[in-house]
Amino acid sequence: xxxxxxxxxxxxxxxxxxxxxxxxxxxxxxxxxxxxxxxxxxxxxxxxxxxxxxxxxxxxxxxxxxxxxxxxxxxxxxxxxxxxxxxxxxxxxxxxxxxxxxxxxxxxxxxxxxxxxxxxxxxxxxxxxxxxxxxxxxxxxxxxxxxxxxxxxxxxxxxxxxxxxxxxxxxxxxxxxxxxxxxxxxxxxxxxxxxxxxxxxxxxxxxxxxxxxxxxxxxxxxxxxxxxxxxxxxxxxxxxxxxxxxxxxxxxxxxxxxxxxxxxxxxxxxxxxxxxxxxxxxxxxxxxxxxxxxxxxxxxxxxxxxxxxxxxxxxxxxxxxxxxxxxxxxxxxxxxxxxxxxxxxxxxxxxxxxxxxxxxxxxxxxxxxxxx
Numbered sequence: 001x002x003x004x005x006x007x008x009x010x011x012x013x014x015x016x017x018x019x020x021x022x023x024x025x026x027x028x029x030x031x032x033x034x035x036x037x038x039x040x041x042x043x044x045x046x047x048x049x050x051x052x053x054x055x056x057x058x059x060x061x062x063x064x065x066x067x068x069x070x071x072x073x074x075x076x077x078x079x080x081x082x083x084x085x086x087x088x089x090x091x092x093x094x095x096x097x098x099x100x101x102x103x104x105x106x107x108x109x110x111x112x113x114x115x116x117x118x119x120x121x122x123x124x125x126x127x128x129x130x131x132x133x134x135x136x137x138x139x140x141x142x143x144x145x146x147x148x149x150x151x152x153x154x155x156x157x158x159x160x161x162x163x164x165x166x167x168x169x170x171x172x173x174x175x176x177x178x179x180x181x182x183x184x185x186x187x188x189x190x191x192x193x194x195x196x197x198x199x200x201x202x203x204x205x206x207x208x209x210x211x212x213x214x215x216x217x218x219x220x221x222x223x224x225x226x227x228x229x230x231x232x233x234x235x236x237x238x239x240x241x242x243x244x245x246x247x248x249x250x251x252x253x254x255x256x257x258x259x260x261x262x263x264x265x266x267x268x269x270x271x272x273x274x275x276x277x278x279x280x281x282x283x284x285x286x287x288x289x290x291x292x293x294x295x296x297x298x299x300x301x302x303x304x305x306x307x308x309x310x311x312x313x314x315x316x317x318x319x320x321x322x323x324x325x326x327x328x329x330x331x332x333x334x335x336x337x338x339x340x341x342x343x344x345x346x347x348x349x350x351x352x353x354x355x356x357x358x359x360x361x362x363x364x365x366x367x368x369x370x371x372x
Contacts, residue, residue: 057075059071059072059075076123076124076127079123156206156208157208159207159208160208160209160210160235161208162237163210163235163236163237163256164204164208164210166237166255166256167202167204167210167235167256167289167294167297168289170255170256170293170294170296170297171293171294171295172293176293178289178290178291178293178294179287179288179289179290180201180287180288180289180290181288182287182288184288185201185203185285185287185288186218186282187355188201188215188288189201189213189215189216189218189228190215190216190217190218190219190354190355191215191216191217191354191355191356192215192216192217192317192318192321192354192356192357192360193214193215193216193310193313193314193317193318193360194314194318194356194359194360194363195305195311195314195363196359196363197215197305197356198301198302198304198305199291199292199298199301200212200213200214200215200291200301200304200305201213201215201288201289201290201291202288202289202290202291202297203228203230203280203285203286203287203288203289204285204286204287204288204289205280205284205285205286206284206285206286207284209232209233210232210233210235211230211231211232211233211280211285212230212231212233212300212301212304213228213229213230213285213288214228214229214230214231214277214310214313216228216229216317217321217352217353217354218282219351219353220351220352226281226282226283227279227280227281227282228279228280228281228282228285229277229278229279229313230277230278230279230280231260231261231277231278231304232260232261232278233258233259233260233261234258234259234260234261235256235257235258236256236257237255237256237257238253238254238255238256238257238296243257252299253296254295254296255294255295255296256294256296256297258296258297258300260304277309277313315367318360318363318364318367319364321352321354322361322364324352325349325352328345328348328349328352329349331345332345332346332349
């Protein structure tokens with residue numbers, strides 16, 4: 001009851017303030033703005049569906065923007081008056097049956113009452129905010145018309161800007177950066193996957209998404225052609241007051257909260273080797289990021305390296321690579337070196353090469369021995 005009486009008193013104070021003419025001045029100001037800017041405002045109203053509704057109510061006068069603005073002003077005043085009437089009626093009724101407010105249902109009724117009473121105050125504020133956005137919207141449209149390509153590029157760079165900028169500089173001094181050149185990134189990816197290596201490379205796509213990139217011999221074009229196996233990531237700035245603790249063996253985030261984005265994953269399966277890791281064309285990567293200085297990227301790499309998905313990928317890729325290479329070597333011993341088949345086999349053998357092949361072969365043979 002105390003709360004309702006306070007709301008009623010606040011409402012009465014609001015009405016007295018309104019009677020002084022302040023909101024009347026605001027209303028006149030809005031009406032004048034609408035009249036002056038009607039040619040620019042009308043496309044906005046059409047887009048959000050307000051114009052058809054106002055036209056049906058007989059408020060829109062295409063040949064007389066002054067009358068249109070005045071009628072919109074009267075409509076806003078009318079809506080506020082109606083809402084005030086309903087608000088007072090609701091307060092009166094609920095005050096008369098005050099006992100109900102001792103229940104949980106009563107709490108909801110009080111909240112509904114408060115919303116109804118203060119809605120007329122919020123409507124002009126919201127309208128003023130919308131009106132303030134119109135010049136920004138018109139300026140945005142003007143830039144889009146003047147320079148469509150530049151506008152599209154600016155919009156593209158705005159996506160994930162804060163996260164990407166911080167990933168670039170995370171753990172670096174002012175003169176340093178985590179960005180790798182395209183050549184260094186390509187060289188880092190061009191190797192056999194191994195369970196003993198977990199310092200993965202990360203990439204920022206031209207779509208401004210963030211990817212964990214998995215290594216593979218890029219010279220073997222028949223395997224995924226120019227595509228890179230990857231995991232699309234959801235990366236946000238970590239806030240312990242907002243984000244829940246990560247479970248399931250996840251690392252403890254410090255600056256970034258990183259998780260794998262599995263949306264529409266079934267549409268992006270890399271099925272050549274029978275695993276379900278998505279792929280992305282290498283020419284869709286805008287630049288590479290070295291995770292070695294970022295504790296969150298480094299720790300997430302360690303977490304992912306222990307995942308069943310990656311372990312199965314490593315096993316299947318190593319098995320496919322070394323089985324194919326051993327078969328080619330075996331065939332070469334049975335073919336004359338003057339034959340065309342020998343030349344083809346030799347060229348195929350040359351392409352089956354990786355900078356870490358010797359170390360990974362030992363790992364592969366150890367697994368074969370353990371399986372016995």
